[in-house]
Amino acid sequence: MDRLPGHLLREKNVPHWLQLMLDSLGPLLWAALAFTAPLTLLSFAFGLIVGLLTALARLFGPRPLVAVARFYVWIIRGTPLLVQLFLIFYGLPSAGILLDAFTAALIGFTLIIGAYSSEIIRAVIASVPKGQWEAAYSIGMTWGQAMRRTILPQAARTAVPPLSNSFISLVKDTSLAAAITVPEMFQAAQRIVAVTYEPLILYVEAALLYLAMCSVLSALQARLEERLNRYGGFLEARS
Numbered sequence: 001m002d003r004l005p006g007h008l009l010r011e012k013n014v015p016h017w018l019q020l021m022l023d024s025l026g027p028l029l030w031a032a033l034a035f036t037a038p039l040t041l042l043s044f045a046f047g048l049i050v051g052l053l054t055a056l057a058r059l060f061g062p063r064p065l066v067a068v069a070r071f072y073v074w075i076i077r078g079t080p081l082l083v084q085l086f087l088i089f090y091g092l093p094s095a096g097i098l099l100d101a102f103t104a105a106l107i108g109f110t111l112i113i114g115a116y117s118s119e120i121i122r123a124v125i126a127s128v129p130k131g132q133w134e135a136a137y138s139i140g141m142t143w144g145q146a147m148r149r150t151i152l153p154q155a156a157r158t159a160v161p162p163l164s165n166s167f168i169s170l171v172k173d174t175s176l177a178a179a180i181t182v183p184e185m186f187q188a189a190q191r192i193v194a195v196t197y198e199p200l201i202l203y204v205e206a207a208l209l210y211l212a213m214c215s216v217l218s219a220l221q222a223r224l225e226e227r228l229n230r231y232g233g234f235l236e237a238r239s
Contacts, residue, residue: 017201020196020198020201021201021205024192024205025205027188028185028188028189028192028206028209029209030188031183031184031185031187031188032185034183035102035177035182035183035185036171036174036184036185039102039105039106039174039177039182039184040109040167040171040174042110043105043106043109043110043113043170043174044113044166044170046106046110046113046114047109047111047112047113047117048113048114048163050110050113050114050118051113051114051115051116051117051118051120051121052117052118052121054069054072054073054114054115054118054122055117055118055119055121055122056125057069058118058122059122059125059126069118072114072115073115073118073119076111076112076114076115077115081108081112081173082176082179084108084111084112085104085105085108085176085177085179086179088107088108088180089104089105089180090180092104101177101180101181101182102177102182104180105174105177109170109173109174109177112173113166113170116166117163117166120159120162120163120166124155124156124158124159125151125152125155127155127158128151128155132150132151132154133146133150133151135150136149136151157228157229160221160224160225160228161221161225164217164221164224165221167217168214168217168218168221171210171213171217172210175206175210178190185206185209185210186206189202189203189205189206
């Protein structure tokens with residue numbers, strides 16, 4: 001990273017800004033693959049687990065558990081993500097809890113995804129007709145079997161669009177992890193800027209890379225929705 005653009009070989013007839021972007025592309029992509037992608041995938045996976053448990057607690061849990069779930073969602077949705085990251089990374093050491101930057105970011109993003117996805121999951125489970133529960137019970141299924149085999153598969157189809165949007169938003173939100181020293185893609189851009197003093201070029205390049213990643217994910221989301229709708233629901237209802 002220290003050898004970057006101040007000592008780069010400049011090819012003839014190549015504009016300075018283009019040469020800088022080309023030379024910086026490798027470090028930015030490496031940071032995206034090594035930190036941005038794992039942080040996004042792990043946070044989303046753990047967040048979905050937390051969200052599912054929170055949604056089930058709010059729908060079917062006893063009152064004390066419902067109160068805890070509501071309090072968790074209220075706190076996380078009502079405070080800025082950046083503040084939460086600072087509390088986890090810089091605040092917890094005051095209480096004797098030391099976390100490395102990646103772990104702190106992972107916890108922060110997991111909590112935010114868990115809170116928002118719990119509302120999505122709760123809504124889609126509640127939208128499944130009551131008759132589906134009754135049909136499952138009528139053939140001898142237990143509550144757990146009905147949930148796994150009947151309710152969740154139907155709810156999952158409805159949850160795909162909003163959860164996909166949350167995933168795409170998370171890709172962009174991981175840039176906030178740079179504030180707690182996670183060496184993800186945006187911080188890689190910041191480090192190159194500190195050497196080259198070319199913030200406009202580097203930040204535009206970082207923005208374009210985020211845009212490219214989100215565009216690919218949006219295209220995949222559209223194809224997934226089309227496939228799911230083809231096998232039950234929206235497209236059939238329109239035809």
